[in-house]
Amino acid sequence: MKIRTGTDIIEISRVKESIESTDGKFCERVYTEKEIEYCESKKNQKYQHYAARFAAKEAVFKAISSSLDDKYEISWKDIEIVNDENGRPYINIINSKFKKFEDIDISISHCKDYAIANVVILC
Numbered sequence: 711m712k713i714r715t716g717t718d719i720i721e722i723s724r725v726k727e728s729i730e731s732t733d734g735k736f737c738e739r740v741y742t743e744k745e746i747e748y749c750e751s752k753k754n755q756k757y758q759h760y761a762a763r764f765a766a767k768e769a770v771f772k773a774i775s776s777s778l779d780d781k782y783e784i785s786w787k788d789i790e791i792v793n794d795e796n797g798r799p800y801i802n803i804i805n806s807k808f809k810k811f812e813d814i815d816i817s818i819s820h821c822k823d824y825a826i827a828n829v830v831i832l833c
């Protein structure tokens with residue numbers, strides 16, 4: 711069994727700008743319907759949650775990159791970040807090509823300016 715980790719941090723203002731300047735196109739390209747629904751439910755805090763999910767996807771990419779032949783093999787909506795009834799995030803793998811991992815776990819945090827995510831994969 712091998713362990714792979716990935717981490718990413720992002721400025722929330724960058725994600726906010728990308729969302730606001732592209733009239734929904736950035737959201738459409740990066741986030742699944744469930745992710746958009748979750749973030750939009752957070753009203754004026756929503757950009758923290760969008761940024762956290764962006765960081766989470768980058769962290770997943772970092773964790774699995776060594777097992778990819780081509781870095782463009784995985785796209786933003788191949789995985790989604792959802793939350794259980796206690797708010798704990800988990801990764802839903804949508805593209806079955808990436809279901810080969812033994813286990814995958816994620817932790818997210820965000821404050822006023824930054825969002826961060828850590829991912830651990832057992833393969």
Ligand SMILES: CC(C)(COP(=O)(O)OP(=O)(O)OC[C@H]1O[C@@H](n2cnc3c(N)ncnc32)[C@H](O)[C@@H]1OP(=O)(O)O)[C@@H](O)C(=O)NCCC(=O)NCCS
Pocket residue numbers: 758759762793796797798799817818819820821
């Ligand atoms: C869950 C909790 C730790 C979140 O901490 P926070 O400082 O308010 O918020 P952060 O910005 O660091 O983290 C927010 C993220 O935590 C994650 N989170 C929420 N509930 C969680 C849980 N039960 N388990 C793991 N992660 C959780 C979510 O991913 C959330 O981001 P998201 O809504 O965008 O998905 C906090 O709300 C809580 O319930 N604390 C009480 C328990 C505690 O801290 N005990 C201390 C002694 S052990």
